[in-house]
Amino acid sequence: MTTNKQVLLANRPNGWVKESDFRVVEQPVPSPRDGEVLVRNLFLSLDPYMRGRMNASKSYVANVELGAVMVGGTIGEVMESRNSAFKTADIVVGSFGWQQYGVDDGNGLRKVARRNFPLSLYLGTVGMPGVTAWIGLNKIGQPKAKETVVVSAASGAVGSVVGQLAKMQGCRVVGIAGGALKCSYTMQDLGFDGCVDYKAGHIAHDLGRETPDGIDVYFENVGGDILEAVISRLNPFARIPLCGLISDYNSTTPKGIPDLRPFLFKRVKLQGFICSDTMELWPEALKQLADLVENGTLKYRETIVDGIENAPKAFIGLFKGENFGKQIVKLA
Numbered sequence: 001m002t003t004n005k006q007v008l009l010a011n012r013p014n015g016w017v018k019e020s021d022f023r024v025v026e027q028p029v030p031s032p033r034d035g036e037v038l039v040r041n042l043f044l045s046l047d048p049y050m051r052g053r054m055n056a057s058k059s060y061v062a063n064v065e066l067g068a069v070m071v072g073g074t075i076g077e078v079m080e081s082r083n084s085a086f087k088t089a090d091i092v093v094g095s096f097g098w099q100q101y102g103v104d105d106g107n108g109l110r111k112v113a114r115r116n117f118p119l120s121l122y123l124g125t126v127g128m129p130g131v132t133a134w135i136g137l138n139k140i141g142q143p144k145a146k147e148t149v150v151v152s153a154a155s156g157a158v159g160s161v162v163g164q165l166a167k168m169q170g171c172r173v174v175g176i177a178g179g180a181l182k183c184s185y186t187m188q189d190l191g192f193d194g195c196v197d198y199k200a201g202h203i204a205h206d207l208g209r210e211t212p213d214g215i216d217v218y219f220e221n222v223g224g225d226i227l228e229a230v231i232s233r234l235n236p237f238a239r240i241p242l243c244g245l246i247s248d249y250n251s252t253t254p255k256g257i258p259d260l261r262p263f264l265f266k267r268v269k270l271q272g273f274i275c276s277d278t279m280e281l282w283p284e285a286l287k288q289l290a291d292l293v294e295n296g297t298l299k300y301r302e303t304i305v306d307g308i309e310n311a312p313k314a315f316i317g318l319f320k321g322e323n324f325g326k327q328i329v330k331l332a
């Protein structure tokens with residue numbers, strides 16, 4: 001270990017993000033000082049929220065400075081510890097960003113156990129996306145058995161967990177995903193009752209066919225045309241956990257909701273949420289998700305690219321649906 005390869009933010013994109021908005025550099029591996037640990041990152045998580053951090057305008061958290069390492073969740077192995085709470089070879093989840101190594105005083109690290117599933121899952125189904133699904137569905141969606149739950153970006157990191165958790169609660173679950181392959185995966189592998197391929201070009205018609213009793217919970221990951229199609233199927237007192245709006249993240253002119261009247265007439269509850277708002281729920285959610293994965297009840301799928309230098313291309317792919325399941329970068 002001599003160098004630390006990093007990916008920096010080189011430009012603030014205007015509209016679609018490009019590979020030239022990033023710069024790959026090599027720095028010396030940092031040395032931990034008293035109280036710190038040196039971590040070699042094994043996997044990096046690529047997530048849609050990172051697009052917002054590339055903008056100049058602040059959203060719910062600070063953006064990435066130009067020339068700084070891109071933000072991101074990581075899981076890695078402690079190489080050297082000068083902090084009594086950690087020892088060499090501990091596995092830690094952290095936020096070291098798009099780089100191979102990092103030092104931390106321990107406050108930003110969470111030790112995790114080696115269990116009977118791949119460590120990369122701590123960045124997906126048993127990590128932030130899984131917890132997001134758990135919180136949004138259980139605390140905002142609050143589905144009841146036999147209700148219809150619809151989730152967009154259904155084969156992805158968050159959506160796949162939402163649908164499976166809703167199935168476990170006895171709901172009828174319908175996914176919305178891009179392409180026949182992703183749709184058949186949600187039904188055959190994840191057990192969804194139906195799925196609408198929004199790329200087939202007749203989403204309103206197909207959604208009507210798959211939701212004969214209307215929609216009680218719509219877990220929103222996408223926005224835009226998909227949200228518009230869902231609105232007309234909502235039942236009275238429907239709940240919408242507003243988790244993400246990925247169809248707008250690269251847009252300079254985001255789409256709005258054209259007509260709010262259905263929300264009033266149907267007394268719809270729509271609530272935006274950020275998973276880090278309720279950190280007190282994480283331990284319970286993480287424990288349940290880990291147990292469900294370990295006993296084979298909760299299924300997952302990952303797309304793993306090799307090497308930090310391939311992170312920009314894989315990140316851009318998130319906005320084109322090139323990932324199938326959780327997008328991970330293998331670093332070591």
Ligand SMILES: NC(=O)c1ccc[n+]([C@@H]2O[C@H](COP(=O)([O-])OP(=O)(O)OC[C@H]3O[C@@H](n4cnc5c(N)ncnc54)[C@H](OP(=O)(O)O)[C@@H]3O)[C@@H](O)[C@H]2O)c1
Nearest residue numbers: 048153156157158177178221244245246247274275319321
């Ligand atoms: N609120 C929070 O705390 C929180 C936390 C985590 C994630 N999120 C949000 O949750 C959503 C899903 O995140 P994820 O990590 O699970 O990503 P993901 O679903 O694993 O990957 C993104 C997927 O979004 C779909 N997509 C991309 N552009 C689209 C478009 N224009 N129209 C329709 N679908 C599009 C693609 O699937 P298809 O091939 O099916 O189109 C793509 O594979 C995102 O909006 C993200 O920002 C929110």
